[in-house]
C-alpha cells in the first residue's frame with residue numbers, strides 16, 4: 109500500500125511533531141534502485157517544499173515554509189529526504205537525497221544567526237546550532253545513481269539538519285545547554 113504517491117499533496121496533518129518516537133529512530137537504508145512507491149513519496153515531499161515556499165499555495169493549505177523534509181517527518185522509517193532552496197548564486201536547487209553519508213567535512217563551523225526552525229517543532233528554540241561549514245556527501249539520486257555532492261554555507265546547514273533527522277537528531281540537541289548563544293571556536297555566523 110503506498111501511503112504517498114507522486115500526486116499526494118502533503119499538508120501539516122502528515123507532518124509528525126516532536127514527541128513522536130519515530131523522530132528519534134535511526135532510519136533504515138532504502139533499497140536501490142528505488143521502488144516506484146519510494147520515488148512517488150520523494151516527489152510528494154519535494155512538492156511540499158515547493159508549495160510551502162509559494163505564498164498563495166502555503167496560505168491555501170496552511171503550510172509552514174521549509175527548505176528540507178525527511179521521510180521520518182512524514183512517519184516513514186526511510187533514509188531519504190528532499191531539499192529545495194536557492195544556492196548562493198540564487199539558483200533554485202532541487203535535491204532528492206537517498207542513503208546519504210557525510211564522507212568528509214571542514215574543520216570550520218558555521219551557524220545561522222537566527223537559529224534553526226523545523227517543521228516537526230512547533231515552537232521557537234533559540235540558540236546557535238553549530239554545523240560544518242563545508243561537507244562532502246555520498247548519496248543516491250532519484251534514478252538510483254551514486255552521487256558525490258559538495259555543500260558550503262547555508263546549503264551545508266540544510267543538508268546537515270536533514271541528515272540529522274535521518275539519525276534521530278533534532279536541531280536543538282546541538283544547542284549548547286549552558287550558553288545557547290556561545291560562539292563555537294572555528295566558527296563563522298551565516299546571514
Ligand SMILES: CNC(=O)c1cccc(C)c1Nc1nc(N2CCN(c3ccccc3Cl)CC2)nc(N2CSC[C@H]2C(=O)NC)n1
Pocket residue numbers: 160161162173174175176220221222223224225226227265266269
Ligand atoms: C533564513 N532564515 C533563517 O535562518 C531564520 C530566520 C528567522 C527564524 C529562524 C528560526 C530562522 N531559521 C530557519 N529558517 C528557515 N527558513 C526561513 C524561511 N524560509 C522561507 C519562508 C517563506 C518562503 C520561502 C522560504 Cl525559503 C523557509 C526556511 N529554515 C530553517 N531551517 C533550518 S535547516 C532546515 C530549515 C527548514 O526548512 N526549517 C523548516 N531555519
Ligand code: NI
Pocket residue numbers: 225226227228269273
Ligand atoms: Ni527539521
